[in-house]
Amino acid sequence: MKIFLLKGILKDKSRSLLPIIIVGLGAMLTVLLYSWLKGVIGESIIMNANFNTGHVKVISREQAKTPEQMAIDLSLVNIAELKKELKKNVSDMDWVERIRFGSLIDFPDSEGETRAQGPVIGWGLDILSPNTKERERFNLAPSIKRGKMPSKHGEALISEDFAEKFEVKPGDVFTLFGSTMEGGMAFQNFTVSGTVKFGAQVLDRGAIIIDIQDAQQAFQMPDAAGEILGFFNSNLYDTEKAMKVKVKVNAMFASDTDKYAPAAITLQDQEGMGQYLDYADAIGGILITIFISAMAIVLWNSGLLGGLRRYTEFGVRLALGEDKTHIYVSLLYEAVAIGLIGSLLGSFVGVLISYWIQQVGIDLGGMMQGSTLMMPTVIRTAVTPTTYYIGFIPGVFSIVIGNALAGIGIYKRSTARLFNELEV
């Protein structure tokens, strides 16, 4: 019967073409939207983890009350000892110290007086050690637009947009001006080794990257750091593992009553990342629900139209003695076949387009002017194993539900009136 039905579908285009197109479009849109959202959210999570949150972050208890603020006076102290403890107790993570700061960059004129000034957000991170992974986390080398990576202390990378605005080039000297950990004035001269473009508006407006030791010197923070970030060796965020690390680290310092004692928080404890991760997990479900609902209504309507068109056919089949349930089941089989064909075609096209966008990317930088979110300006889709089958779920379900609803009409046909109807 199945082959008979399939032949019917393929030969009777008026029965199959429109539903296949609708299912195909729906499946394609599902695939595209899913891979788009996965791509955007995935990139943002990776970017946030690498730049700001780590997978687990250790900060002072006071800082943990407002982890999004860059309060240098709430920094951790005795970090060499602290890192040793962390490495001993949580060995499957890379622990790195960083200093995040808000500061001012002052560019001198030929007399050494202020020519221009601008606010920056800055990172002091380990960029000079031979085995550091921080350069990769910040994607520094590929992000360099002019100049080169810092190779010695006293060199800095600044945002390309910021450098252009202030007409600064590699080799120029500037003064970093901010507050020390104790609140005093921090002044330190740096040479621009290169300019970088990270592809995130919030960073490209004005960022500076210096070595952690230079930051410690500038802000008078010997053996101190704003935060110690932990990254899983797999480089993938795992909620359960991160929670375990958080509990373990907090237990290590539970007896310490100092309000500046270390406290651990996970990626999802920070800056709305929790909701973001939940949202990322729920995307598939949300999309499937939306598409099944919307397409089921469209296909129900299409099924009703088909049912009207096939009114006579069903009447003849009933008159010939075919069971109503048999007709209804054959209608559902047809729907499954159409759903599979449409989903296959739609998913194929959807995956192709998604794969292309994943490779090429779409630059939305112009739309993100003034954005404070740490999001990449070039948006890429993410083709994951789910991308290949997600289109089939709404594709098949919607047409089956649509036809199941439309097919109920078969049971309302009265056999006694069939001949009257067929005479017309």
Place this chain on the structure above:
Amino acid sequence: MKYIKFLLIFLLAINSETYAKYPDAAGIIKKIDENMFSTNRVFESVMTINGKRSSRSIVSRTYSVGDEKSFTEYLSPASEKGTKMLKLDNQLWIYSPGTDRIIQISGHLLRQSVMGSDLSYEDMMEERKLTDIYDAKVIGEEEISNRKCWVMELTAKVEDVAYFSQKLWVDQESYVPIREDLFGKSGKLLKRATLENIKKIQGRWFPMKFTYKDMLKEGNGTVFEMTDVKFDQKIPAYIFSKASLKK
């Protein structure tokens, strides 16, 4: 009608009695200005900043001429030694010996804290006479630290002021404010200053110890204590030049 007339006369009587109770506000702030402001002054001070995690003291020497010129050199601790600040009218420059740079401070940066204290650059620069920038009225009489004070309300009459309004408790004997509550335009209390150790120096009453508390930040405030103050001195003109920053 008879009753209304009676009521009006009664209210006028009460009102005039209220005003008669307190001295003229303009006269009080004029006397405050005469005490607190001079043609010029040279002073050494110790600023103790009681931060969230620790306290530290910074010693400095300041030369100032009216509200136009001011020059401060930080003498200790070692990390701040040699840092100098020059204010000329509305401009401020800082010299840091470590970088050998003169950096101009302007715009919103003037509202930033000086050396992590409860004082902003704007606070340090604000040297204008109260009579020039505020309208005043006396709103009551209170006793603070066993001193009888006039309670005054000052409201800005010019645009470019750091604090839109102030509430002062002015010592009735010395005409020195012994407490100042400084408010923003929204009416929010931004800072509180307590002035103590009032001494008579060169014929004027002057507080030698100021305690500032930024009400928007944690910490226990900043104590600014003058160890030596001289008024109406001969200050060489070169002190107030950018060249002197690097000397």
